[in-house]
Amino acid sequence: MKCSNINSKPPSENNPSPVPPGKESSDFIREIIREDLRTGKYQGRVHTRFPPEPNGYLHIGHAKSICLNFGIARDFGGKCNLRMDDTNPCKEEVEYVESILEDVRWLGFDWEDRMFYASDYFEQIYLWAEELIQKGNAYVCELTADQVRDTRGTLTQPGRESPFRNRPVAENLELFRQMRAGKFPDGSRTLRAKIDMASPNLNLRDPVMYRILHAEHHRTGDAWCIYPMYDFTHGQSDSIERITHSICTLEFENHRPLYDWYIRELGIYAPQQIEFARLNLTYTVMSKRKLLELVKGGYVRGWDDPRMPTISGLRRRGYTPEAIREFCARIGVAKVEGTVEISLLEHCLREDLNKRAPRVMGVLKPLKVVIDNYPEGQVEQMEAVNNPEDAAAGTRQVPFSRVVYIEEDDFREDPPKKYHRLAPGKEVRLRYAYLITCTEVIKDPKTGAVVELHCTYDPATRGGNTPDGRKVKGTIHWVSAAHTLTAEARLYDYLFTKENPDVVEEEGKTFLDNLNPNSLVVSPFLVEPGLAGATAGERYQFERLGYFSVDPDATPERPVFNRSVTLKDTWSKIEKAQGKER
């Protein structure tokens, strides 16, 4: 039984979630765009872009931005570009570029023929720098990084002007050309914009436009040894691409006056920048720096570790693009900085998978059950429903025999109140099989642990039916001991033990001290034999346990299942509440 129906749609489909009329999403950015459309500000054009820096893998926060930018283009019949903001050769790598392309595509978005790199514009940006020099708007500064910092002033005090600030244009031009020609060592000179060292906005205190970096760029190689700063690149890149609405996160609000200054002085097309709050999620971290630290420090197995909030991690974990898109739609867009509860993400996955994931059975903590009155050597094929939410998913045969394994948790020698499962003398239903009654409990004489149960079955209840109409509260899952396939389960929990991992109780501790030591538990998994040969990416619901997806580490002999998310567990809540009563 394959799970192809829940594989993501081909990337060519640029319309991942057609919006039913009346259900169009709305937020303050779309409001602005509607207004711009009404007033004809951009002649009816809507053109956005998603501009990541290829210095790490994309995470769920980027998904929010991707859904926003591509979603707006879709909703308003516009376009959305994909652009790598690759102005810092020291941090950027092709591996990251490739992962970004894969992730955006997997999420279901299509940039068509509009894949760009800021580095494609290096020559134009260089020319613009010369233009500003000509206009007397920029100068070559020989202050060291430390000196620049010292002369920048503080939040309350103005900075001091560089001694090189009033160099003649011709000298600046000559020096800048020598910078490009590689005449100077790294850090010895910068090109600075001549704006206002007393500005209350520190970004306008003669910001650096170009720095010298004798570093190999992932695309331009060694063609350049000077590189433009992000601030001197981003706005112009948007301008070149004729972007109408440059949507970015809140921390760039302070930079907008600088972008506007460059655009104005250069006299080029001006996009409109709109800022929104980035996504924060409980029990995880979202900064690329911290994510990098987790990877480099070996705290996780890689960028695509299923515990990571990266797109590739979520994908490996078993998340669907549909669930992530739905999540992004539900969290909305605003300027308030907040933290979304991870339970909403989990809800979106469950909601999606409930409709589509085939059900199967598997036992994590096996307890042997011998059905004494069931004929030895007999095997019956039980018909099981593949998905009660989807009749078209059909049924399958599951082998049943005299010895089965059930979940350790599904038996209590001394059952608490409201416990509906197996206990001495009690009857439960083995899902799709028979009703059984516990007659004997066998324990390890040394430890006292229950090691085996003996039961009797009611032959009249084949398939789990009760012809006499009697009600049985408990239905539990099982696997036939003689037919079980041993798989591996990877049970994931939150990566951190704290809602906000950055909150540390002692000075000197970091988010790493809040790592959850139990975020991954590997366990043998006894699953029904039909799962042999399960292939990577398939998603299943193991009844009563949760949704799992097949990990790429799986082999035909030994499937590996990642637990994507557990099922909601009402019983554990009841039990917890009972524990508190005592």
Add this chain to the structure above:
RNA sequence: UGGGGAAUAGUGUAACGGCAGCACGAAUGACUCUGGAUCAUUUAGUCUAGGUUCGAAUCCUAGUUCCCCAGCCA
């Protein structure tokens, strides 16, 4: 401390001077061959203080709290 932003149930997000709504969470019940799903019900909110107005989450004034900015990172 200068500048730039933001404050609506536990969380996220609507309401654009006219009934504070939705989702997640939590709780209760119904139903159930998954203690799943589904259905029903409940819970709980406009940062504070003034003002304008017939009427304020929305407008005005003052205050409070939180976030961002002192990279040759993005």
